[in-house]
Amino acid sequence: MAKCTYCRCxxxxGSAIEVCDNCGTRVWGPKMFRAIKSNMEEARSRGDLEQGSV
Ligand SMILES: [Zn+2]
Structure with a gap:
């Protein structure tokens, strides 16, 4: 089970980033946090595709 890097909740x-919504929004702000999350999810889905082809 993944834990938040900041508050350990x-x-x-399914989360691509190891920071909860509360901490992410506090640290980066809502707009930046959304951008970071979508980047991480994109990178992870690419990684999953590569692993699936091995
Ligand atoms: Zn947190």
């Missing part, structure tokens, strides 16, 4: 398994 549990994060849902």
């Amino acid at each position: 549990q994060i849902s398994d």
